[in-house]
Amino acid sequence: MAVHSGGCHCGNIRLSFSTALDPTSLEIRACQCSFCTRHGSRAAADPNGHLTISVEDKARLQIYRFGLRTADYLLCRECGVYVAAIAGDGDGARAIVIVNALDDREQFSREPIPVRYDAESREQRLARRRTAWMPVEIRGMT
Template identity: 90%
Template sequence: MTVHSGGCHCGNIRLSFSSALDPAGMEIRACRCSFCTRHGSRAAADANGHLTISVEDKARLQVYRFGLRTADYLLCRECGVYVAAIAGDGAEARAIVIVNALDDREQFSREPIPIRYDAESREQRLARRRSAWMPVNIEIEGI
């Protein structure tokens, strides 16, 4: 496994994305929803990998939900960087990492695939995320 580190601009949120996949060949998705389009999002996940999200100050973590309300989109309130999305809770939680928030983002060089998920039902969306997104842990300092 290779560990790809990253996080938000101010350092409040840190990422550790572990994957055995070559970042140059990894599928990168460019969701075409209004939120992801406005953020220029390039998302990646490895169902056999793992994402750890470490938060220094929970008060500076913004969790945003919209649409079908099936995922939490994580942003830093201090610097505004969108770092990841999480669906589910506890051991069932799955996530995508935002490639632009990784320190070695230039290694993820595959052209993003523009995708629209508008036609999915709530159940279809949750099932896709359970199968394609990766396990995630969130560590919040002081908790």
């Protein structure tokens, strides 16, 4: 597996995205919700991969929820960078990584696919995330 590192601008939140997929072939999604469009989000996940999120100072981590409140959107309070979203908790937690927060983001060169999830029910959204998002380990948030 290749490891793609990254994080927020000030370094408080670090990312380690492990995947066997080539970055040029990985599907990149551009969610069309108001939050993601305002952040210019390009999200990726490999259900067979893994994301590790390490937080140095929990006080500088902003967790934001909106809409159906089915995911935590992680931003740095210090520098404002949106790095990932997490659904669920414990061993069942799943995540997406924001490609723009990766150090080698230019390798993820596929054109983003615009997606809309407005028609999903809460249950449909959670089910999609369980299958399409990747396992995540969070360090320093508890």
